[in-house]
Amino acid sequence: MPVLLTVLGSGSAGNATLLQYGEARMLIDVGLSCRETTRRLRAIGVAPERVTAVVITHAHGDHTRGAARFSRRYRIPVHATAATRAIWPDAGVWSWGGLDCDVPADIGGFRVTPFEVSHDADAETVAFHIETAAGGIGFATDIGMTTSALRTRFRPCRLLVMESNHAADLLQVGPYSASTKARIAGERGHLSNEALARFIREDLGASVECVVLAHLSRVNNLPEIAALTCREALEASGRSDVRVVVSHQDRVTETVRLDVRPARSGSDLFPGRQIALPFQVPATS
């Protein structure tokens, strides 16, 4: 039974990602409307009432828009930090669940550790390290920059979902005002293709097998440019084996599947050598 990650939608018009393992089905953000989230879940064969939990990264509308209604309609708990709950303009979720930075919690069938990232929501923004039966998943959208905490938490992961918001030069020549450009490019704004490429060259963990590019700007980026910048960084660091998936805003992105590896036997510790213990190992007290 594999672990499945499906980006239902990603970008400034709304974000939602589904993580599944058997009966465990967790949504990260419900920034699409409740109706659209429902439609996209059904399109991939998932009944919305079978979602086991919602976790929220931060209180920007493109991450929370449909969450309260979705929670009420299908009776699903919403996990958010206390500070995010305090400023959420659309409270009235069916049931609140906790979320504390740097504290691992069992949520909806997954072990989730939120940690703070650099972004300009009024309450803290979190990214997630998620432990699954198939290994670690790192999830970080809406980050102005990578931090040492993010680099440390993402290093042992198999799958990363990371922001690749804009091409730096397209942002600069684009239609936004100077103040908006400064906000997006700032340390509490959004991660550029180039900043993600730097992370890949300098900090990508050896165990990472797939990178999902998320929260692409439709104004200041192109999927082809984001993918190319990422692939060039992977090739430059000898990691062209890593798969790159570009997520979409207006439709469901292809599901990423992580197969659960069989438990390692003792002989795997010494590849090519047969290990035989000639004596009984005494039980320790």
Ligand SMILES: [Zn+2]
């Ligand atoms: Zn966002």
Ligand SMILES: [Zn+2]
């Ligand atoms: Zn945001």
